[in-house]
Amino acid sequence: MSKAGKSEAVERPVNFIRNIIDEDLAKHKYESVRTRFPPEPNGYLHIGHAKSICLNFGIAEDYDGACNLRFDDTNPAKEDLEYVDSIQQDVCWLGFKWPGEPCYSSNYFDQFYAYAVELIEKGLAYVCFLNAEETREYRGNLKEPGKDSPYRDTSVEENLALFEKMRSGEFKEGECVLRAKIDMASSFMCMRDPTLYRVRFAHHHQTGDKWCIYPMYDFAHCLSDGIEGVTHSLCTLEFQDNRRLYDWVLDNLNDFQKPDRPFQYEFSRLNLEYTVMSKRKLHQLVDDKLVEGWNDPRMPTISGMRRRGYTPASIRDFAERIGISKVDSMTEMGILEAAVRDDLNKVAPRSMAVIDPIKVVIENYQDEPQTLMAPVHPQNETMGKREIFFGRELYIDRADFTEVAPNGKYMRLALDKEVRLRNAYVIKGLRADYDADGNVTTVYCSYDPDTHGKNPADGRKVKGVIHFVEASHALPAEFRLYDRLFTVENPAKEEDFESVLNPESLVVKYGFVEPGLLNSAAEQAYQFEREGYFCRDNQCGDKQVYNRTVALRDTWSSR
RNA sequence: AGGGCUGUAGCCAAGCGGUAAGGCAUCUGGUUUUGAUCCAGUGUACCGCAGGUUCGAAUCCUGCCAGCCCUGCCA
Numbered sequence: 334m335s336k337a338g339k340s341e342a343v344e345r346p347v348n349f350i351r352n353i354i355d356e357d358l359a360k361h362k363y364e365s366v367r368t369r370f371p372p373e374p375n376g377y378l379h380i381g382h383a384k385s386i387c388l389n390f391g392i393a394e395d396y397d398g399a400c401n402l403r404f405d406d407t408n409p410a411k412e413d414l415e416y417v418d419s420i421q422q423d424v425c426w427l428g429f430k431w432p433g434e435p436c437y438s439s440n441y442f443d444q445f446y447a448y449a450v451e452l453i454e455k456g457l458a459y460v461c462f463l464n465a466e467e468t469r470e471y472r473g474n475l476k477e478p479g480k481d482s483p484y485r486d487t488s489v490e491e492n493l494a495l496f497e498k499m500r501s502g503e504f505k506e507g508e509c510v511l512r513a514k515i516d517m518a519s520s521f522m523c524m525r526d527p528t529l530y531r532v533r534f535a536h537h538h539q540t541g542d543k544w545c546i547y548p549m550y551d552f553a554h555c556l557s558d559g560i561e562g563v564t565h566s567l568c569t570l571e572f573q574d575n576r577r578l579y580d581w582v583l584d585n586l587n588d589f590q591k592p593d594r595p596f597q598y599e600f601s602r603l604n605l606e607y608t609v610m611s612k613r614k615l616h617q618l619v620d621d622k623l624v625e626g627w628n629d630p631r632m633p634t635i636s637g638m639r640r641r642g643y644t645p646a647s648i649r650d651f652a653e654r655i656g657i658s659k660v661d662s663m664t665e666m667g668i669l670e671a672a673v674r675d676d677l678n679k680v681a682p683r684s685m686a687v688i689d690p691i692k693v694v695i696e697n698y699q700d701e702p703q704t705l706m707a708p709v710h711p712q713n714e715t716m717g718k719r720e721i722f723f724g725r726e727l728y729i730d731r732a733d734f735t736e737v738a739p740n741g742k743y744m745r746l747a748l749d750k751e752v753r754l755r756n757a758y759v760i761k762g763l764r765a766d767y768d769a770d771g772n773v774t775t776v777y778c779s780y781d782p783d784t785h786g787k788n789p790a791d792g793r794k795v796k797g798v799i800h801f802v803e804a805s806h807a808l809p810a811e812f813r814l815y816d817r818l819f820t821v822e823n824p825a826k827e828e829d830f831e832s833v834l835n836p837e838s839l840v841v842k843y844g845f846v847e848p849g850l851l852n853s854a855a856e857q858a859y860q861f862e863r864e865g866y867f868c869r870d871n872q873c874g875d876k877q878v879y880n881r882t883v884a885l886r887d888t889w890s891s892r
Numbered sequence: 893a894g895g896g897c898u899g900u901a902g903c904c905a906a907g908c909g910g911u912a913a914g915g916c917a918u919c920u921g922g923u924u925u926u927g928a929u930c931c932a933g934u935g936u937a938c939c940g941c942a943g944g945u946u947c948g949a950a951u952c953c954u955g956c957c958a959g960c961c962c963u964g965c966c967a
Contacts, residue, residue: 344914347906408967476894521962525963553967575967661899663961664904685926758923
C-alpha cells in the first residue's frame with residue numbers, strides 16, 4: 334500500500350484469527366461474531382490478559398459483534414469475589430464493554446449436569462472409583478498407552494444412579510469422579526478418559542452450597558461457549574491438545590449438532606522481557622511481600638500499570654503493535670515503552686520537577702519572585718498556559734551542574750558557562766559551594782534579564798536548556814523511580830526467580846515540583862520536562878508522591 | 893518413529909506460487925527554549941537446514957534440525 338493511501342481507510346490489525354473470521358463470514362458459517370474473555374477469578378489481570386482482552390473485545394468491536402466477560406469459576410477452592418471485582422474493574426478501565434451482566438460458568442451448572450447425564454445415557458461417561466494415584470497409573474505415559482479403568486463398563490443405569498449420588502453428596506471428596514469414555518490409548522493424554530466432574534464440598538462464591546460436584550475446565554468451557562453462542566473461542570497455545578476434547582464434547586451432545594457451533598483457535602501468550610507473567614509467580618511476589626501488592630507499580634498487572642501511569646490507550650496500542658501469532662516469542666520492553674511515550678507525549682501536560690535538587694542563587698536578582706507564563710504543551714497551544722515562578726533562589730537538578738564542562742558538547746550548567754533555564758532566562762555559573770564530602774550544595778549565578786522569550790540580543794549562542802523550580806513556591810514532593818523488576822530477560826527460566834529481583838527496581842528521591850501541581854489528580858499523567866512521564870500516586874492521598882511511568886527517550890547518555 | 897504446535901532482519905509481525913509490508917530498536921541528517929517531540933533518510937533478512945516439483949517457491953512435496961506444549965480429581 335502506498336503511503337498516501339494509508340490515510341484513506343482505518344487500518345485494522347491483520348492476523349490469522351481475523352483471516353479465519355473473514356472466511357467464516359464470507360461462507361456464512363456465522364452471520365455475526367461472538368467472542369468471550371474467560372478469566373478464572375483467582376488473581377489479578379496482567380498485561381498478558383490485556384493482550385487477550387484487546388484481541389477478543391477488539392474483534393467484537395471491529396466486526397460489530399459482542400464479547401462476553403465470563404468468569405470461569407469451576408474451582409471454588411481457588412477463587413474469590415475479590416478477583417471477580419478487580420477483573421471487571423480492569424476490563425472497564427481498559428475501555429471495553431460486555432453485553433449485559435457478566436457471565437459465569439457457574440450460571441450453567443444445571444445445564445452442565447444435564448449434558449453429563451446425556452453423555453452417560455449415550456454410554457460416553459462413567460463414574461470411576463479409582464483414586465487419584467491409581468488414575469495416574471492407569472493413564473500410562475507419553476510413550477505407553479494407558480489401560481481401561483475397571484469401572485469403565487458399568488451399565489448406563491448404574492452410572493446414572495451413581496452420578497445422582499455424587500450430586501446428592503453421598504460420596505466423599507476423592508472417592509469417585511465422572512469420566513468421559515474416550516480412548517485410553519490416545520496419543521492426546523487429555524483424551525485418555527478425562528475427568529468431567531469431581532466431588533468438592535466447597536462453598537462457591539456464586540452458587541453457595543448448592544453443589545458438591547464441580548465440572549472440570551475441559552467440560553465446562555466448551556459448553557459455556559456453546560450455551561452463550563460464542564463463535565470463535567480464542568485461547569493460548571497450551572490448549573492446543575485440549576481442542577480435541579473441546580470438539581469431542583460438543584460433537585457428542587445433541588444441542589451442538591450444527592455447523593455454527595463454537596470452534597477453538599489458539600494464539601501465543603505474551604512474554605515480556607524482565608518480568609514474569611504467571612499468576613502463580615505474581616501471587617508469590619505478593620505473598621512474599623517482595624512488592625507492595627498486586628497494584629505495585631512494578632507489577633505487570635493492569636492495576637499496577639495503571640498506578641504507574643500507563644493509560645488504557647497505551648496498553649491497547651501496545652497490544653496492536655505486538656500482533657497475534659502462534660510463535661513462542663519474547664517481547665522487548667521497548668515496544669511497551671514506545672507505546673506509552675507515544676500516547677503520553679500527545680496528552681500529558683508539561684511541568685517542571687527537580688528530582689535531586691541543589692540550590693541556585695541568582696546574585697543579580699534582588700526582587701521578589703516574579704510570575705512567568707509557560708505553555709502547557711509546546712506543540713499544542715490549545716492546552717493553554719500555566720503560571721510558573723522565577724526568583725533569586727531556585728532549585729535545579731544535581732545532574733545539570735558540573736564545575737568544568739567535560740567537552741564542547743556539554744549542554745548543561747558549568748562555571749563561566751551560560752545555559753537557558755527552561756521557560757525563563759539565560760543564566761551563567763559564577764562559583765559553587767560544597768559540603769564536607771565535596772558535593773555541590775549551592776551554585777551562584779547571574780542572569781540576563783533580557784532573555785525571557787528571546788535569545789540574547791548580542792547574538793550569543795546558548796545551547797543548553799535545563800529545568801528548575803523557584804524555591805519559595807516549590808512544592809516538596811516524593812519521586813518514585815521505577816526500573817525493571819528483574820535483572821534478567823527471562824526470570825521464569827531461573828531456578829529461583831526471586832533471586833534475580835532487581836534491587837533498584839524502586840529508587841525514592843525527594844525534591845520539588847511546580848506549585849501548580851498542588852491539586853494534581855491521581856493517575857493524571859504529566860511530563861516533567863527532560864525527566865520523563867510521571868503521575869500522582871493513587872494510594873498516597875494528599876501527599877505529593879509521583880510515580881515515574883517511563884523516562885523520556887534518551888539517545889545521548891550512552892555516548 | 894508417542895502426540896500437538898512453531899521456525900520471515902536485534903525484537904514483534906504481514907505474506908498463502910510471481911520474485912520480501914509495517915512497527916519497535918539501530919544509525920545518519922534537519923528543526924527545536926525538553927540532549928524529548930517532529931521531519932527526512934538508513935537494512936547484504938542464505939524467509940531454520942537439505943533436497944524435490946514448477947518457467948517461477950517464504951509460499952507446494954519429502955527428509956532433517958531447533959524450540960515450546962501435553963502424563964492435575966488446575967485453568
